[in-house]
Amino acid sequence: MTDQPVWQPAASQAALESRAQQLAFVRGFFAQRGVVEVETPVLGRCGVTDVNLDGIPAQVSASGIEGGWLQTSPEYHMKRLLAAGSGPIYQVSKVFRNGERGRRHNPEFSMLEWYRPGFDDRELMTEVADLVCGWLGCERPEVLYYRDAVKTWAHVDPFESSERELMRRCEEWLEPEQLAGLGRDGCLDLLMSFAVEPNLGIERPVFITGYPASQASLARVSEHQGYSVAHRFELYVRGLELCNGYWELTDPVEQRRRFEADNHQRRLLGKPEMPIDDAFLSALEQGLPDCAGVALGLDRLLMLKLGATDISDVLAFPFERA
Amino acid sequence: MASYSTNEFRGGLKVLLDGDPCIILENEFVKPGKGQAFNRVKLRNLMTNRVWERTFKSGESLEAADVIDQDMEYLYTDGEFWHFMKTDGSFEQYPADAKAVGDTVKWLKEQDVYTVTLYNGAPLTVTPPNFVELEVVDTDPGMKGDTAQGGSKPATLSTGAVVNVPLFITIGEVLKVDTRTGEYVSRVKSS
Numbered sequence: 001m002t003d004q005p006v007w008q009p010a011a012s013q014a015a016l017e018s019r020a021q022q023l024a025f026v027r028g029f030f031a032q033r034g035v036v037e038v039e040t041p042v043l044g045r046c047g048v049t050d051v052n053l054d055g056i057p058a059q060v061s062a063s064g065i066e067g068g069w070l071q072t073s074p075e076y077h078m079k080r081l082l083a084a085g086s087g088p089i090y091q092v093s094k095v096f097r098n099g100e101r102g103r104r105h106n107p108e109f110s111m112l113e114w115y116r117p118g119f120d121d122r123e124l125m126t127e128v129a130d131l132v133c134g135w136l137g138c139e140r141p142e143v144l145y146y147r148d149a150v151k152t153w154a155h156v157d158p159f160e161s162s163e164r165e166l167m168r169r170c171e172e173w174l175e176p177e178q179l180a181g182l183g184r185d186g187c188l189d190l191l192m193s194f195a196v197e198p199n200l201g202i203e204r205p206v207f208i209t210g211y212p213a214s215q216a217s218l219a220r221v222s223e224h225q226g227y228s229v230a231h232r233f234e235l236y237v238r239g240l241e242l243c244n245g246y247w248e249l250t251d252p253v254e255q256r257r258r259f260e261a262d263n264h265q266r267r268l269l270g271k272p273e274m275p276i277d278d279a280f281l282s283a284l285e286q287g288l289p290d291c292a293g294v295a296l297g298l299d300r301l302l303m304l305k306l307g308a309t310d311i312s313d314v315l316a317f318p319f320e321r322a
Numbered sequence: 323m324a325s326y327s328t329n330e331f332r333g334g335l336k337v338l339l340d341g342d343p344c345i346i347l348e349n350e351f352v353k354p355g356k357g358q359a360f361n362r363v364k365l366r367n368l369m370t371n372r373v374w375e376r377t378f379k380s381g382e383s384l385e386a387a388d389v390i391d392q393d394m395e396y397l398y399t400d401g402e403f404w405h406f407m408k409t410d411g412s413f414e415q416y417p418a419d420a421k422a423v424g425d426t427v428k429w430l431k432e433q434d435v436y437t438v439t440l441y442n443g444a445p446l447t448v449t450p451p452n453f454v455e456l457e458v459v460d461t462d463p464g465m466k467g468d469t470a471q472g473g474s475k476p477a478t479l480s481t482g483a484v485v486n487v488p489l490f491i492t493i494g495e496v497l498k499v500d501t502r503t504g505e506y507v508s509r510v511k512s513s
Contacts, residue, residue, distance in 0.1 A: 052357055099329045099380065100359070102351025173360075173377040182358070182379065189357030194377075197354070217356050234355065244355045 009316040015306055016316060022302055025135050026092065026112060033127075035088040035114060040077030042094055046277040048072050049262035050217070051269065054098040056107070070096035073295055074113050075218070076280040079248070082115055082291060083283035090114035092298065103310045104240065106318050110298040117289040121219075121231045121247040124292035125207050128235055128243060132205065132296075136304055141205035141235060147227070149208055153199050154191040158212055159227045163187070181269075185214050200236035209233040218255070219246035235296075237304050245294030252284035327383040328361045336368075336389040339376065343368045343387035343441050353380070368439070368446055387441065394438045396430050404430065406438050406445065418445035426450050428483035429501050450501040455510050456480050457496050461487065477506075 009016070030037065047055035047069035060068040071077075074093050081089055095111045116124055129140050150158045156169050166187035167179045173194055174182070182190070200206050209232065213221045216230030223229070231247035249255055256276065263273045302314040312318040326335060331349040338344070344365040353359035359380035366373050368389065378384075394406035394416065403417035404427070416438060420427075422445040426436070429450040437449040461477035477487040477497075485499055487506045496510040 050356070052353075052359065100351065100353060102349075102353075105351055105353065174379075178377075178379060178382070186358045186379075189354050190360060190377075192354050192357065193352045193360060194362075215356060241355055 006321050008321075010312045010318050010321055011314050011316055015302070015308070015314050018306060019302055019314065022135065022298065022305065023092065026090075026131070026298075029131055029134065030090045030114070033088075035090050035116075036086070038078065038081060038086065038089045038091050040074045040081070040091060040093070042071055042096075043068050044071045044077065045069070046076070046279075047274050048076075049259045049266070049274045049276065051262055051265045051271065055274075056096045056098045072097050073111060075293070075295070076277050078113060078115055078293070079288055080280060080283040082117065083286050083288050088114070088116050101319060103312075104300065104303075106299070106311055106315060108319065108322070109311075111295050112298050112301075113293065113295040115248075115291050115293040117291040119247075119292040121209065121233055121245065121292050124245055124247075124294055125209075125233055125235075128245065128294055128296070129205075129207075132235065132237070132242065132301065135301065136237070138237065139204040141201070141207050141237075143207045143209060144200075145210040146208050146212070146229075147210060149196050149200065150188065150191060152196075154195040156191065158188055166191070185212070188212070188215075197236065197241065198239050201238055201240070205235060205237045207233050207235050216249075216258075217246070218249050218258075220249045220251075233294075240300055240304060241297075242300055242304070243294050243296035245292065247292045248288065248290075250284060250288040250290060252281050255284055256281055324386040325383045326386060328359075328378050328380050331361055331363060331378075336387040337365070337384040338387045339365060339367070339374065339384060342370070343389050343446070344374065345389075347373065351380075368441065388443070389439060389441050389446065391437050391439050393435050395435050396432055398432060399430075404448070406436065406448070409435060416440070416445050418448055422446055423448050426501075428481055429454050429456075429499075431456060431481055452500060452502055453498055453507065454501055455496050455498050456483065458487070458491060458493050461491060461493060463492070 043058055045068055053072045055072050056070040058068040058070055073095050074091050078089060078091060091113050093111055094108055096108050098107060100107055133140055147158055150156060156166055163184050166184060170179055170187050170190050173190060210224055210229040211232045213228040213230055216232060219230040219232040221228055221230050233245050235242045259276045266273050299311050299314050303311060308314055326337060331346055333346055333348060335346040336343060344367050346363060346365050348364040350362040352362055361378045363376050363378060364373060393409045395409055397405040397407055403419060404423050406416050406418060408414045426448045438445050439447045456479040458477045459480050462475050473489050474486040475489055476484050477491055478484050485504060485506050498507040498510055500507050
Protein backbone atom coordinates (compact mmCIF):
# COMPACT_ATOMS: atom_id res chain seq x y z
CA MET A 1 0.00 0.00 0.00
CA THR A 2 2.01 3.01 1.19
CA ASP A 3 5.01 1.26 2.74
CA GLN A 4 8.20 3.27 2.43
CA PRO A 5 10.86 1.41 0.45
CA VAL A 6 13.77 0.25 2.60
CA TRP A 7 17.14 0.18 0.90
CA GLN A 8 19.14 -1.53 3.65
CA PRO A 9 19.61 -5.31 3.68
CA ALA A 10 17.46 -7.30 6.12
CA ALA A 11 20.25 -9.73 7.05
CA SER A 12 23.14 -8.67 9.25
CA GLN A 13 26.66 -8.49 7.82
CA ALA A 14 27.53 -11.53 9.93
CA ALA A 15 24.65 -13.50 8.37
CA LEU A 16 25.76 -12.53 4.87
CA GLU A 17 29.30 -13.70 5.63
CA SER A 18 27.97 -16.94 7.09
CA ARG A 19 26.01 -17.48 3.86
CA ALA A 20 29.24 -17.23 1.87
CA GLN A 21 30.92 -19.72 4.21
CA GLN A 22 27.99 -22.10 3.87
CA LEU A 23 28.26 -22.00 0.09
CA ALA A 24 32.00 -22.69 0.29
CA PHE A 25 31.31 -25.61 2.64
CA VAL A 26 28.73 -27.09 0.25
CA ARG A 27 31.04 -26.77 -2.76
CA GLY A 28 33.92 -28.33 -0.82
CA PHE A 29 31.68 -31.19 0.36
CA PHE A 30 30.69 -32.18 -3.17
CA ALA A 31 34.10 -31.57 -4.72
CA GLN A 32 35.52 -34.07 -2.23
CA ARG A 33 32.91 -36.65 -3.23
CA GLY A 34 33.29 -36.21 -6.95
CA VAL A 35 29.83 -34.76 -7.48
CA VAL A 36 29.87 -32.23 -10.32
CA GLU A 37 28.32 -28.79 -10.05
CA VAL A 38 25.92 -27.93 -12.88
CA GLU A 39 23.78 -25.01 -13.92
CA THR A 40 20.36 -25.42 -15.49
CA PRO A 41 17.82 -22.76 -16.49
CA VAL A 42 16.11 -20.65 -13.88
CA LEU A 43 13.81 -19.57 -16.71
CA GLY A 44 12.25 -22.65 -18.29
CA ARG A 45 9.68 -23.27 -21.00
CA CYS A 46 7.40 -25.31 -18.73
CA GLY A 47 6.10 -25.01 -15.20
CA VAL A 48 5.04 -27.91 -12.98
CA THR A 49 1.71 -29.69 -12.59
CA ASP A 50 2.14 -30.15 -8.82
CA VAL A 51 -1.19 -29.11 -7.29
CA ASN A 52 0.40 -27.31 -4.34
CA LEU A 53 3.09 -25.43 -6.22
CA ASP A 54 2.23 -22.19 -7.96
CA GLY A 55 4.88 -21.18 -10.45
CA ILE A 56 5.54 -17.62 -11.49
CA PRO A 57 4.95 -17.11 -15.21
CA ALA A 58 7.47 -15.07 -17.18
CA GLN A 59 6.63 -13.12 -20.27
CA VAL A 60 9.56 -13.95 -22.47
CA SER A 61 9.56 -13.34 -26.17
CA ALA A 62 12.53 -14.83 -28.00
CA SER A 63 13.21 -17.23 -30.89
CA GLY A 64 9.52 -17.07 -31.73
CA ILE A 65 8.69 -18.57 -28.32
CA GLU A 66 6.34 -16.71 -26.01
CA GLY A 67 5.93 -17.26 -22.27
CA GLY A 68 8.09 -19.31 -19.93
CA TRP A 69 8.17 -20.00 -16.20
CA LEU A 70 10.52 -19.23 -13.35
CA GLN A 71 11.43 -22.71 -12.13
CA THR A 72 10.01 -24.04 -8.85
CA SER A 73 12.91 -26.51 -8.74
CA PRO A 74 15.72 -27.54 -11.13
CA GLU A 75 14.52 -31.17 -10.96
CA TYR A 76 13.39 -31.79 -14.55
CA HIS A 77 16.40 -30.15 -16.13
CA MET A 78 18.78 -32.01 -13.83
CA LYS A 79 17.10 -35.32 -14.62
CA ARG A 80 17.56 -34.56 -18.31
CA LEU A 81 21.29 -34.20 -17.63
CA LEU A 82 21.26 -37.51 -15.73
CA ALA A 83 19.51 -39.22 -18.66
CA ALA A 84 22.21 -37.78 -20.92
CA GLY A 85 24.87 -39.49 -18.79
CA SER A 86 26.05 -36.73 -16.47
CA GLY A 87 26.78 -38.99 -13.50
CA PRO A 88 26.39 -37.54 -9.98
CA ILE A 89 25.50 -33.82 -10.08
CA TYR A 90 24.53 -30.99 -7.76
CA GLN A 91 23.29 -27.47 -8.21
CA VAL A 92 22.82 -24.37 -6.11
CA SER A 93 20.05 -22.36 -7.70
CA LYS A 94 17.38 -19.78 -7.11
CA VAL A 95 13.86 -21.20 -7.30
CA PHE A 96 10.50 -19.44 -7.27
CA ARG A 97 7.12 -20.19 -5.75
CA ASN A 98 4.23 -17.81 -5.96
CA GLY A 99 2.31 -16.79 -2.86
CA GLU A 100 4.79 -18.28 -0.40
CA ARG A 101 5.84 -15.73 2.18
CA GLY A 102 6.17 -16.14 5.91
CA ARG A 103 8.72 -16.67 8.62
CA ARG A 104 9.99 -19.71 6.74
CA HIS A 105 9.16 -18.77 3.16
CA ASN A 106 10.16 -16.24 0.55
CA PRO A 107 8.81 -16.44 -3.02
CA GLU A 108 12.43 -16.64 -4.24
CA PHE A 109 14.83 -18.87 -2.35
CA SER A 110 18.09 -20.79 -2.65
CA MET A 111 17.88 -24.49 -3.26
CA LEU A 112 20.61 -27.09 -3.12
CA GLU A 113 19.60 -30.06 -5.23
CA TRP A 114 21.63 -33.15 -5.95
CA TYR A 115 21.33 -36.56 -7.59
CA ARG A 116 23.20 -39.77 -6.93
CA PRO A 117 23.01 -42.50 -9.58
CA GLY A 118 23.08 -45.93 -7.93
CA PHE A 119 21.91 -44.63 -4.53
CA ASP A 120 18.60 -45.53 -2.93
CA ASP A 121 16.76 -43.30 -0.45
CA ARG A 122 18.59 -44.76 2.58
CA GLU A 123 22.03 -44.15 1.11
CA LEU A 124 21.13 -40.61 0.17
CA MET A 125 19.77 -39.96 3.69
CA THR A 126 23.21 -40.86 5.01
CA GLU A 127 24.81 -38.34 2.67
CA VAL A 128 22.28 -35.64 3.64
CA ALA A 129 23.12 -36.28 7.29
CA ASP A 130 26.87 -36.00 6.50
CA LEU A 131 26.32 -32.62 4.87
CA VAL A 132 23.86 -31.14 7.36
CA CYS A 133 25.58 -32.40 10.51
CA GLY A 134 28.99 -31.53 9.08
CA TRP A 135 27.89 -27.93 8.67
CA LEU A 136 25.65 -27.51 11.74
CA GLY A 137 27.73 -29.68 14.04
CA CYS A 138 24.53 -31.41 15.19
CA GLU A 139 23.82 -34.97 16.28
CA ARG A 140 23.09 -37.44 13.47
CA PRO A 141 19.37 -37.75 12.70
CA GLU A 142 17.12 -40.56 13.80
CA VAL A 143 14.63 -42.08 11.36
CA LEU A 144 10.90 -42.04 12.00
CA TYR A 145 8.09 -43.38 9.84
CA TYR A 146 5.48 -40.88 8.73
CA ARG A 147 2.80 -43.17 10.10
CA ASP A 148 4.36 -43.30 13.57
CA ALA A 149 4.94 -39.55 13.66
CA VAL A 150 1.32 -38.78 12.77
CA LYS A 151 0.00 -41.37 15.21
CA THR A 152 2.18 -40.02 18.03
CA TRP A 153 1.44 -36.33 17.68
CA ALA A 154 -1.83 -36.06 15.75
CA HIS A 155 -3.46 -39.17 17.27
CA VAL A 156 -4.83 -40.46 13.98
CA ASP A 157 -3.57 -43.18 11.67
CA PRO A 158 -2.72 -41.75 8.24
CA PHE A 159 -3.32 -45.11 6.57
CA GLU A 160 -6.16 -46.60 8.64
CA SER A 161 -8.28 -43.67 9.88
CA SER A 162 -11.26 -42.83 7.70
CA GLU A 163 -11.44 -39.47 5.93
CA ARG A 164 -14.25 -38.62 8.33
CA GLU A 165 -12.04 -39.25 11.34
CA LEU A 166 -9.26 -37.17 9.82
CA MET A 167 -11.70 -34.33 9.18
CA ARG A 168 -13.02 -34.45 12.72
CA ARG A 169 -9.46 -34.22 14.01
CA CYS A 170 -8.90 -31.15 11.79
CA GLU A 171 -11.86 -29.33 13.35
CA GLU A 172 -9.43 -28.12 16.00
CA TRP A 173 -8.14 -25.74 13.30
CA LEU A 174 -10.79 -25.42 10.61
CA GLU A 175 -14.53 -24.77 10.53
CA PRO A 176 -16.62 -27.63 9.10
CA GLU A 177 -17.37 -25.66 5.91
CA GLN A 178 -13.65 -25.08 5.34
CA LEU A 179 -13.00 -28.80 5.59
CA ALA A 180 -15.14 -29.61 2.59
CA GLY A 181 -12.91 -30.34 -0.38
CA LEU A 182 -9.75 -30.55 1.68
CA GLY A 183 -9.54 -34.28 1.10
CA ARG A 184 -7.52 -36.93 2.84
CA ASP A 185 -4.10 -35.51 1.95
CA GLY A 186 -5.17 -31.94 2.72
CA CYS A 187 -6.23 -33.08 6.21
CA LEU A 188 -2.92 -34.87 6.68
CA ASP A 189 -1.02 -31.77 5.51
CA LEU A 190 -2.87 -29.71 8.09
CA LEU A 191 -2.14 -32.19 10.88
CA MET A 192 1.48 -32.46 9.77
CA SER A 193 1.87 -28.66 9.83
CA PHE A 194 0.11 -27.89 13.08
CA ALA A 195 0.25 -31.02 15.23
CA VAL A 196 3.33 -32.94 14.10
CA GLU A 197 5.97 -30.59 12.67
CA PRO A 198 6.48 -28.42 15.77
CA ASN A 199 7.58 -31.60 17.59
CA LEU A 200 10.03 -32.88 15.01
CA GLY A 201 13.78 -32.74 15.44
CA ILE A 202 13.70 -30.98 18.79
CA GLU A 203 16.08 -33.25 20.72
CA ARG A 204 17.98 -34.29 17.61
CA PRO A 205 17.35 -34.08 13.85
CA VAL A 206 14.86 -36.56 12.44
CA PHE A 207 14.19 -38.02 9.01
CA ILE A 208 10.54 -38.68 8.27
CA THR A 209 10.07 -41.40 5.68
CA GLY A 210 7.46 -43.79 4.35
CA TYR A 211 4.96 -41.18 3.15
CA PRO A 212 1.58 -42.32 1.85
CA ALA A 213 1.73 -43.23 -1.84
CA SER A 214 -0.71 -40.38 -2.55
CA GLN A 215 2.05 -37.99 -1.45
CA ALA A 216 4.78 -39.69 -3.48
CA SER A 217 5.21 -36.88 -5.99
CA LEU A 218 8.25 -38.09 -7.98
CA ALA A 219 9.30 -40.91 -5.69
CA ARG A 220 8.92 -44.59 -6.39
CA VAL A 221 6.38 -46.52 -4.35
CA SER A 222 6.64 -49.91 -2.66
CA GLU A 223 4.91 -51.99 0.00
CA HIS A 224 5.91 -51.56 3.61
CA GLN A 225 4.11 -53.44 6.42
CA GLY A 226 1.18 -53.96 4.08
CA TYR A 227 0.88 -50.29 3.08
CA SER A 228 1.77 -48.63 -0.16
CA VAL A 229 4.43 -46.07 0.79
CA ALA A 230 6.62 -43.63 -1.11
CA HIS A 231 10.41 -43.81 -0.96
CA ARG A 232 10.43 -40.21 0.05
CA PHE A 233 12.12 -38.57 3.01
CA GLU A 234 12.23 -35.21 4.70
CA LEU A 235 14.68 -33.97 7.29
CA TYR A 236 13.48 -31.87 10.22
CA VAL A 237 15.79 -29.96 12.50
CA ARG A 238 14.27 -28.10 15.47
CA GLY A 239 10.81 -28.19 13.90
CA LEU A 240 12.07 -26.82 10.58
CA GLU A 241 11.57 -28.79 7.37
CA LEU A 242 14.92 -28.77 5.62
CA CYS A 243 14.82 -31.07 2.64
CA ASN A 244 12.75 -33.44 0.55
CA GLY A 245 14.28 -36.44 -1.17
CA TYR A 246 13.23 -39.38 -3.32
CA TRP A 247 14.40 -42.65 -4.59
CA GLU A 248 13.46 -41.38 -7.99
CA LEU A 249 10.68 -42.66 -10.15
CA THR A 250 12.18 -43.64 -13.51
CA ASP A 251 9.07 -45.04 -15.21
CA PRO A 252 7.88 -42.58 -17.90
CA VAL A 253 4.41 -44.13 -18.11
CA GLU A 254 3.81 -43.84 -14.38
CA GLN A 255 5.29 -40.33 -14.41
CA ARG A 256 2.89 -39.21 -17.14
CA ARG A 257 0.00 -40.78 -15.22
CA ARG A 258 0.94 -38.73 -12.11
CA PHE A 259 1.19 -35.52 -14.12
CA GLU A 260 -2.24 -36.16 -15.59
CA ALA A 261 -3.63 -36.96 -12.14
CA ASP A 262 -2.21 -33.62 -10.91
CA ASN A 263 -3.96 -31.79 -13.71
CA HIS A 264 -7.20 -33.63 -12.97
CA GLN A 265 -6.91 -32.50 -9.35
CA ARG A 266 -6.14 -28.94 -10.50
CA ARG A 267 -9.31 -28.99 -12.59
CA LEU A 268 -11.36 -30.05 -9.57
CA LEU A 269 -9.87 -27.25 -7.47
CA GLY A 270 -10.44 -24.63 -10.15
CA LYS A 271 -6.70 -24.13 -10.62
CA PRO A 272 -5.24 -23.70 -14.11
CA GLU A 273 -4.02 -26.90 -15.72
CA MET A 274 -0.32 -26.91 -16.51
CA PRO A 275 1.22 -28.18 -19.75
CA ILE A 276 3.16 -31.38 -19.23
CA ASP A 277 6.91 -31.11 -19.78
CA ASP A 278 7.42 -33.43 -22.75
CA ALA A 279 11.18 -32.85 -22.91
CA PHE A 280 11.40 -34.26 -19.38
CA LEU A 281 9.20 -37.25 -20.22
CA SER A 282 11.27 -37.92 -23.36
CA ALA A 283 14.38 -38.02 -21.18
CA LEU A 284 12.67 -40.58 -18.92
CA GLU A 285 11.78 -42.64 -22.00
CA GLN A 286 15.41 -42.52 -23.08
CA GLY A 287 16.26 -43.82 -19.60
CA LEU A 288 16.91 -42.11 -16.29
CA PRO A 289 19.56 -44.08 -14.40
CA ASP A 290 18.43 -45.54 -11.08
CA CYS A 291 19.13 -42.70 -8.69
CA ALA A 292 18.13 -40.87 -5.56
CA GLY A 293 17.82 -37.10 -5.41
CA VAL A 294 17.14 -34.47 -2.81
CA ALA A 295 16.37 -30.75 -2.61
CA LEU A 296 17.49 -28.81 0.45
CA GLY A 297 16.57 -25.23 1.41
CA LEU A 298 19.84 -23.35 1.90
CA ASP A 299 18.21 -20.32 3.52
CA ARG A 300 16.67 -22.56 6.17
CA LEU A 301 19.98 -24.35 6.69
CA LEU A 302 21.53 -20.96 7.36
CA MET A 303 18.68 -20.09 9.76
CA LEU A 304 19.56 -23.19 11.76
CA LYS A 305 23.26 -22.37 11.69
CA LEU A 306 22.58 -18.88 13.07
CA GLY A 307 19.63 -19.71 15.33
CA ALA A 308 17.40 -17.35 13.31
CA THR A 309 13.63 -17.77 13.55
CA ASP A 310 12.75 -15.65 10.53
CA ILE A 311 14.02 -16.26 7.01
CA SER A 312 14.29 -12.48 6.56
CA ASP A 313 17.20 -12.57 9.01
CA VAL A 314 19.29 -14.53 6.51
CA LEU A 315 18.21 -12.88 3.24
CA ALA A 316 19.90 -9.74 1.97
CA PHE A 317 16.63 -8.56 0.46
CA PRO A 318 13.45 -10.51 1.24
CA PHE A 319 10.63 -9.86 -1.23
CA GLU A 320 9.30 -6.72 0.51
CA ARG A 321 12.71 -5.12 0.03
CA ALA A 322 13.64 -6.79 -3.24
CA MET B 323 -17.33 -4.75 -0.94
CA ALA B 324 -13.73 -5.74 -1.67
CA SER B 325 -12.26 -8.91 -0.26
CA TYR B 326 -8.76 -10.05 0.59
CA SER B 327 -7.34 -13.46 -0.26
CA THR B 328 -4.79 -15.17 2.01
CA ASN B 329 -1.96 -13.82 -0.20
CA GLU B 330 -2.95 -10.29 0.80
CA PHE B 331 -3.24 -10.98 4.55
CA ARG B 332 -0.93 -8.89 6.71
CA GLY B 333 -0.87 -7.08 10.02
CA GLY B 334 -3.23 -4.10 10.19
CA LEU B 335 -5.68 -5.35 7.55
CA LYS B 336 -9.33 -4.90 8.56
CA VAL B 337 -11.62 -7.75 7.63
CA LEU B 338 -15.05 -9.15 8.42
CA LEU B 339 -15.10 -12.43 10.30
CA ASP B 340 -18.34 -14.03 11.47
CA GLY B 341 -19.99 -10.70 10.71
CA ASP B 342 -17.74 -8.66 13.02
CA PRO B 343 -15.02 -6.20 11.98
CA CYS B 344 -11.58 -7.49 12.95
CA ILE B 345 -8.03 -6.30 12.56
CA ILE B 346 -5.31 -8.79 11.58
CA LEU B 347 -2.58 -8.81 14.22
CA GLU B 348 -0.38 -11.61 12.91
CA ASN B 349 -0.39 -13.77 9.82
CA GLU B 350 1.65 -16.96 9.76
CA PHE B 351 2.10 -18.80 6.45
CA VAL B 352 2.50 -22.54 6.94
CA LYS B 353 3.17 -25.07 4.21
CA PRO B 354 4.72 -28.50 4.11
CA GLY B 355 7.05 -28.58 1.09
CA LYS B 356 4.84 -30.83 -0.98
CA GLY B 357 1.50 -30.09 0.60
CA GLN B 358 -1.40 -27.75 1.03
CA ALA B 359 -0.62 -24.26 2.37
CA PHE B 360 -2.45 -22.66 5.31
CA ASN B 361 -2.49 -19.27 6.99
CA ARG B 362 -2.70 -19.16 10.76
CA VAL B 363 -4.09 -15.75 11.59
CA LYS B 364 -4.45 -13.83 14.84
CA LEU B 365 -7.18 -11.19 14.74
CA ARG B 366 -8.69 -8.79 17.22
CA ASN B 367 -12.44 -8.47 17.06
CA LEU B 368 -13.00 -4.72 17.06
CA MET B 369 -16.51 -5.10 18.55
CA THR B 370 -15.48 -7.16 21.56
CA ASN B 371 -11.70 -6.53 21.64
CA ARG B 372 -11.27 -10.28 21.96
CA VAL B 373 -8.35 -11.91 20.13
CA TRP B 374 -9.22 -14.80 17.82
CA GLU B 375 -6.94 -17.37 16.23
CA ARG B 376 -8.18 -18.82 12.96
CA THR B 377 -6.77 -21.00 10.21
CA PHE B 378 -7.41 -20.48 6.51
CA LYS B 379 -6.64 -22.62 3.51
CA SER B 380 -4.40 -20.82 1.08
CA GLY B 381 -6.64 -19.14 -1.48
CA GLU B 382 -9.58 -18.53 0.87
CA SER B 383 -10.64 -14.93 1.27
CA LEU B 384 -12.27 -12.59 3.77
CA GLU B 385 -14.46 -9.61 3.07
CA ALA B 386 -12.88 -6.24 3.76
CA ALA B 387 -14.40 -4.37 6.72
CA ASP B 388 -15.31 -0.74 6.15
CA VAL B 389 -13.27 0.47 9.11
CA ILE B 390 -11.35 3.76 9.08
CA ASP B 391 -9.60 5.85 11.73
CA GLN B 392 -10.33 9.60 11.71
CA ASP B 393 -9.10 12.49 13.79
CA MET B 394 -12.07 14.25 15.37
CA GLU B 395 -12.57 17.04 17.85
CA TYR B 396 -14.71 16.30 20.91
CA LEU B 397 -17.59 18.78 21.14
CA TYR B 398 -20.00 17.93 23.97
CA THR B 399 -22.20 15.24 25.45
CA ASP B 400 -25.97 15.26 25.72
CA GLY B 401 -25.88 12.49 28.30
CA GLU B 402 -26.66 9.74 25.79
CA PHE B 403 -24.16 10.49 23.04
CA TRP B 404 -20.74 12.10 22.88
CA HIS B 405 -20.48 14.29 19.81
CA PHE B 406 -17.35 14.50 17.67
CA MET B 407 -16.53 16.63 14.63
CA LYS B 408 -14.18 15.93 11.75
CA THR B 409 -11.07 18.13 11.71
CA ASP B 410 -10.92 18.30 7.91
CA GLY B 411 -13.03 21.46 7.76
CA SER B 412 -16.20 19.61 6.73
CA PHE B 413 -17.81 20.20 10.17
CA GLU B 414 -19.35 16.75 9.83
CA GLN B 415 -20.47 15.46 13.23
CA TYR B 416 -20.65 11.92 14.60
CA PRO B 417 -22.46 10.85 17.78
CA ALA B 418 -20.62 8.08 19.69
CA ASP B 419 -22.53 6.00 22.22
CA ALA B 420 -21.27 4.88 25.62
CA LYS B 421 -20.03 1.58 24.22
CA ALA B 422 -17.90 3.34 21.60
CA VAL B 423 -16.54 5.88 24.07
CA GLY B 424 -15.85 3.25 26.74
CA ASP B 425 -13.08 4.10 29.21
CA THR B 426 -11.97 7.02 27.06
CA VAL B 427 -14.81 9.02 28.66
CA LYS B 428 -12.57 9.95 31.56
CA TRP B 429 -10.07 11.64 29.20
CA LEU B 430 -12.57 13.60 27.08
CA LYS B 431 -11.95 17.33 27.05
CA GLU B 432 -13.84 19.69 24.78
CA GLN B 433 -11.90 20.88 21.73
CA ASP B 434 -9.24 18.17 22.10
CA VAL B 435 -8.67 15.80 19.17
CA TYR B 436 -9.27 12.04 19.45
CA THR B 437 -9.04 9.11 17.04
CA VAL B 438 -12.53 7.93 16.18
CA THR B 439 -12.72 4.54 14.47
CA LEU B 440 -15.69 4.41 12.13
CA TYR B 441 -17.31 1.12 11.13
CA ASN B 442 -19.75 1.44 8.25
CA GLY B 443 -19.71 5.19 8.93
CA ALA B 444 -20.60 5.01 12.65
CA PRO B 445 -18.21 5.41 15.61
CA LEU B 446 -16.98 2.04 16.82
CA THR B 447 -14.29 3.15 19.27
CA VAL B 448 -12.78 6.39 20.49
CA THR B 449 -9.07 6.43 21.33
CA PRO B 450 -7.43 9.27 23.27
CA PRO B 451 -4.00 10.61 22.38
CA ASN B 452 -1.20 9.00 24.42
CA PHE B 453 -0.88 12.16 26.52
CA VAL B 454 -3.56 14.63 27.63
CA GLU B 455 -3.29 17.84 29.63
CA LEU B 456 -6.00 18.29 32.26
CA GLU B 457 -6.64 20.65 35.17
CA VAL B 458 -6.79 19.50 38.79
CA VAL B 459 -10.22 20.33 40.25
CA ASP B 460 -9.83 18.61 43.58
CA THR B 461 -6.99 17.31 45.75
CA ASP B 462 -5.74 17.61 49.35
CA PRO B 463 -3.81 20.83 50.06
CA GLY B 464 -0.22 20.76 48.85
CA MET B 465 2.74 20.85 51.21
CA LYS B 466 5.30 23.59 50.58
CA GLY B 467 8.90 22.53 50.25
CA ASP B 468 7.94 18.93 49.64
CA THR B 469 8.93 18.81 45.96
CA ALA B 470 11.73 16.29 46.29
CA GLN B 471 10.00 14.01 48.76
CA GLY B 472 8.30 10.78 47.65
CA GLY B 473 4.69 9.98 48.43
CA SER B 474 1.52 10.62 46.48
CA LYS B 475 -2.13 11.49 46.82
CA PRO B 476 -5.21 11.20 44.60
CA ALA B 477 -6.23 14.18 42.47
CA THR B 478 -9.48 14.60 40.56
CA LEU B 479 -9.11 16.11 37.09
CA SER B 480 -11.58 18.27 35.17
CA THR B 481 -12.86 15.24 33.23
CA GLY B 482 -13.56 13.27 36.41
CA ALA B 483 -10.47 11.05 36.07
CA VAL B 484 -8.64 10.38 39.33
CA VAL B 485 -4.85 10.00 39.16
CA ASN B 486 -2.12 9.66 41.75
CA VAL B 487 0.00 12.80 41.89
CA PRO B 488 2.97 14.02 43.97
CA LEU B 489 2.11 15.74 47.24
CA PHE B 490 3.08 19.23 45.99
CA ILE B 491 0.33 19.37 43.32
CA THR B 492 -2.42 21.91 44.05
CA ILE B 493 -5.91 22.64 42.72
CA GLY B 494 -5.88 24.63 39.48
CA GLU B 495 -2.62 23.20 38.14
CA VAL B 496 -2.59 21.56 34.69
CA LEU B 497 -1.06 18.08 34.53
CA LYS B 498 0.23 15.93 31.70
CA VAL B 499 -1.17 12.39 32.03
CA ASP B 500 -0.37 9.20 30.11
CA THR B 501 -3.75 7.80 29.00
CA ARG B 502 -2.32 4.33 28.37
CA THR B 503 -1.35 3.83 32.01
CA GLY B 504 -3.47 6.51 33.67
CA GLU B 505 -0.33 7.85 35.34
CA TYR B 506 0.78 11.38 36.11
CA VAL B 507 3.73 12.50 33.95
CA SER B 508 4.46 16.11 34.85
CA ARG B 509 3.09 19.57 35.62
CA VAL B 510 2.44 21.60 32.48
CA LYS B 511 2.39 25.00 34.17
CA SER B 512 0.41 26.72 36.88
CA SER B 513 -2.54 28.56 35.40
